[in-house]
Amino acid sequence: MQAVQEKVRPSPAKTAGAAIEVSHLTKAFYDSQDDRVTVAVSDVSFEVERGEFVCIVGPSGCGKTTVLRILAGLEDELSGSVKLHSSTPPAMVFQEASVLPWLTVSQNIAFPLSLKGVPRAQQETRVREMLTLTGLTDFANALPHQLSGGMKQRVSVARALVDDRDILLMDEPFGALDEQTRLVLQQELLRIWETTGKTVVFITHSVDEALTLADRVLVMSPRPGRLVADMRVPFERPRDVVEMRRDKRFWDMTYEVWRLLASPAEA
Amino acid sequence: MSTATTILTEDELRRLKAPARREKLFRFASYFSPLLLLLIWELSSQFNLIDRRFFPAPSAIAETAWRMIVSLELFEHMGATLRRVGIGYMMGAIPGITLGLILGLSQPARRILGPIFSALYPVPKIAILPLILLIFGVGDASKFVVIAIGVFFLMFYNTMGGVLQTPQIYMDVAKNAGASRFQTFTRIAFPAALPSIFTGLKLAAGSSYIIIAAAEFLGARSGVGFFIWASWQTFAVSRMFVGIVVISVMGYLTILALEALERHFVAWAKN
Secondary structure (H helix, E strand, O other): OOOOOOOOOOOOOOOOOEEEEEEEEEEEEEEOOOOEEEEEEEEEEEEEEOOOEEEEEOOOOOOHHHHHHHHOOOOOOOEEEEEEOOOOOOEEEOOOOOOOOOOOHHHHHHHHHHHHOOOHHHHHHHHHHHHHHHOOHHHOOOOHHHOOHHHHHHHHHHHHHOOOOOEEEEEOOOOOOOHHHHHHHHHHHHHHHHHHOOEEEEEEOOHHHHHHHOOEEEEEOOOOEOEEEEEEOOOOOOOOOOHHHHOHHHHHHHHHHHHHHHOOOOO | OHHHHHHOOHHHHHHHHHHHHHHHHHHHHHOOHHHHHHHHHHHHHHOOOOOOOOOOOHHHHHHHHHHHHHOOHHHHHHHHHHHHHHHHHHHHHHHHHHHHHHHHHOHHHHHHHHHHHHHHOOOOHHHHHHHHHHHHOOOHHHHHHHHHHHHHHHHHHHHHHHHHOOOHHHHHHHHHOOOOHHHHHHHHHHHHHHHHHHHHHHHHHHHHHHHHHHHHHHOOOOOHHHHHHHHHHOOOHHHHHHHHHHHHHHHHHHHHHHHHHHHHHOHHHOO
16 A cells, blocks of 8 residues: 655656666557557657656657556557566546546545555545646536536546656646636646646647646657757746746747647658 | 526526427336326226236226235235345356356466357256256255356356457556556456446346246245246236236336345446
């Protein structure tokens, strides 16, 4: 039963050492019906520092979700290696509504704790903290079908944070939301990340979202997915997701990433 | 709400609400349409428009029913049938749900054991009743077994179908949250399959009463099925109708009870 209580956190500003090391990762899928091999990810290598926020951007079908699923242990690599330097397994926030419809908001958030058999009182304290953190306190006893898409993703985020794991993997968590809701949740995610100092790998197809959130942006090419760029995002923290759009560098970088995404993948 | 009523005129509100009001009227009328049939039956029987030997008037049937209620004879038969259905139902449902969950979750189990169930499923349950009587005798055991077999297959297929329809993402969530295989079974597969399980439970309840009626025709000295059969042999047509109505009502109430449970446990699946 691992740390469910809040630990004293090192500041997100770099405590040295890599949290994630991926080297020469290749993944392919085989469809035996059509006897067809699809290479999803080809020879991808990158590192993520402890406490760093990294976004992987790429067009749909470029294998970025596959990379994340391999990091989460939901999929096996074909070759190459993935090393996670962490005492806890990574927590994942999924793409679609992954909230369990038969559990209330509180029960959904408590799910990882209840699987581990954490005492009821301790669960309740921790869930209450998460409800406050994600602004869900008023919806504690609601069932998922009563919630909006944005609310459901808040629940997913709260569930991923509840047992305080070191690494957070996020698979286009805000992809299905409208723009206003997405902006609000991005700002909240930044606030939460700044207070918890977790290592985050965030998948998105939105260049805008990647630049808003990340310390570093990894750009992937269309299938077979390869890394084509590794860019440092210069904006200072804490960030204001609206204000930073006045910065000229934001638009220069947007242009730069778009140029990379638009260039045809070399054979 | 209050702003809407001030913006809209009286006439607009009336037109807006008209379909809902019509709907309510139809629903009210729908309660009475079966009674209308009963009334036609009563009148046709009273005026000899139909053969009273085969279709005694509902009032005459009700009179017979009342005598049987007062003498407690009816409850004896109902009790016997209910006990057989209840026990047989449990004997079929519990293994059916368990195996449905296991085969739904495990592809190897489904590959290997699936064909066995597919091969046995099409056998009509009534057709094997003589065989079951031969093995388990004419006592209650044979009734339990034949109901259990019927219930088992419905529960097995509905549960397995429910598990197979579970979105993969719930399994991923469980794995990422650190669920063991057993926890995935109890905390994900079972609740996810619950709507299908309830569909199965309702179908199984219906078929349990069909099977018990047939089983009691042949080898029983009590029960509503026996009672219907015995009435036929003595040409007591009113009593026969009482039996038919009673077993129908029993089935209906069982399904109502299951629906109430479903509303309680699967409230999340509405919408």
